[in-house]
Amino acid sequence: MKKIFTSFFLIISLLSFTYSINVYQNIYNFNHISVKNNINYLSSEYFKGRLAGTTENYEVTAFIKTEFQKLDLIPFNGDYYDPFDVNYPNRLDENPYLKIIDKKGALVKQYKYGIDYKEEMLNFKKNHLDFSSKDSIKQSENVIQVTKGTDSFIFFTPSDNKLSFRSSFVNSNPQVQSMYIMLTKEALKDISKNISKGYKVSCFIPFDIRSTTINNVVGYIKGKNASAAPIIVSAHFDHVGSDLSGTVYNGALDNASGISFMLEFSKYIKSLGIPERTIMFIGFNAEEFGCLGSEHFAQKYASLLKGAKVYNFDMIGSSSVPLSIMGGKSDNDKTVFLRSVMSTCINEKVDYNFIFEDSSDHEAFRKNNIDALSFCDSDMSRIHTPEDKINFIDNEAIDRCFKVASKEVIKNAFGSNPMLLHYKDIMIFSGIGIVLFSVLYLINAKKNL
Incomplete structure (x- = not known):
């Protein structure tokens, strides 16, 4: 009876080991x-x-x-x-600019792209803006909002005062801003000062939709x-x-x-x-x-x-x-x-x-x-x-x-599928089973001689 019992589990272990080895050999190693x-x-x-x-x-x-x-x-x-x-x-084959122009049309200052300002692509719709104190402007410490007709433009300073972040491009919502421009704190302060003088701000970002x-x-x-x-x-x-x-x-x-x-x-x-x-x-x-x-x-x-x-x-x-x-x-x-x-x-x-x-x-x-x-x-x-x-x-x-x-x-x-989930464990335990039941089979065989 012991011999039959041992033989049965030895066969089960051999089959399990063979199948798990086959699975192991065929599964791609991620x-x-x-x-x-x-x-x-x-x-x-x-x-x-x-x-x-x-x-x-x-x-x-x-x-x-x-x-x-x-x-x-x-x-x-x-x-x-x-x-x-x-x-x-x-991307258009033109150069960006952000500049200040005085009342006579002379260039007062041109800001440096990537140093003083940079575009944000969120809801980008318009690529050009000219404005002065005559336009509808709302200002706070870190934001200048300009409204021109149905369009709204935001100049803002990021919380870390860095210009490295680039947002996703989403332009499907007509109810929000048409262009965002990131500015350093220094640039935003300078632009605000020039607006108060009655100067014009001109901005161009060479993308079109x-x-x-x-x-x-x-x-x-x-x-x-x-x-x-x-x-x-x-x-x-x-x-x-x-x-x-x-x-x-x-x-x-x-x-x-x-x-x-x-x-x-x-x-x-x-x-x-x-x-x-x-x-x-x-x-x-x-x-x-x-x-x-x-x-x-x-x-x-x-x-x-x-x-x-x-x-x-x-x-x-x-x-x-x-x-x-x-x-x-x-x-x-x-x-x-x-x-x-x-x-x-x-x-x-x-x-x-x-x-x-x-x-x-x-x-x-x-x-x-x-x-x-x-x-x-x-x-x-x-x-x-x-x-x-x-x-x-x-x-x-x-x-x-x-x-x-x-x-x-x-x-x-x-x-x-348990074989796919646990084939490595099955391979190990069935391998141990083969050794164990082989030893038991040999012991029982010697006893029966």
Whole structure:
């Protein structure tokens, strides 16, 4: 009887070990070095900050498409590109200026771009302004607001008195300002003094607003259950471009990191085999224009996406902060989808927190009542400045996110397949079982001689 018992468990251990070895050999080894290599490439000076509408943004779109093709992802609707229209700020071949002109039309002073003043792209609509004390002006210590007809212009000093921050470009709201100009405290004080003398202020920022068609990039792995709602794995790849002096806002953390993580993650997921549910991989464009790419996709395909689950990656690579589970404004720490991720963080001993903001590409899905979240290392210390570079990206933070996200995708796309979740543990314990039951089998065999 002991011999039968030992033989049975030895066979089970051998089968488990063989199967787990096979799984181990076939699963792609997610590599943070590959992630960092892509971050380095996409945040390089060559791509000039990946502003939507620019040639460089189109080149990044083509790069992501090529990566999807290499992986044999199926093109969505017969084409990897999902087009939509946007307005974008087009750089003109002219020089900026901010100057003071006296009552006789003579130049009193010309301020230095990047030293005294710099444009902010938030809600940029108009590129030129002349004003004096004869116009409608409101002044405070750090702000000068000028109203000209239906347009409002804001000159302001940032709280840190630095001109390095560059906002997202959003020009869809007609009720807010038409142009923002950042000024140092000294420049704002000087301009205020010259206004009081009756002098004219003249400002020109050489951008104009143009319309164009840009693309999200979408590929997928077909699941076994065609009627099941898909899993979406996504990240945006655009950033805020470069300023008028040619300073590039590289956007390594925001969000070359997220799209690079997604590309490496797709290789891992593809190696797991055929999922129960279709898995869509999406590179979203124009997130920095107000999440326009994800809004377009969520609205256009709302019926297809009913019941979907969205895992978005936005800023992955800073270990100086916890891994944030970012839900929408309507979510809270009781939201079931978010609590599943929280549970995985606890089990994997990952430091985490919750953020509830409509500030990334999960927003449009939540507004359409679709389960969605963004994984985010919410380190704001260098975001939207020229300091957001590859040398601040941390390997441990990349691996931390993978540890959690991989478990969640297996749960929802592969039916919590225990072999996929625990193949390493199964391989170890079944290996120990083979040794143990082999010894017991030999002992019993000798006794029976």
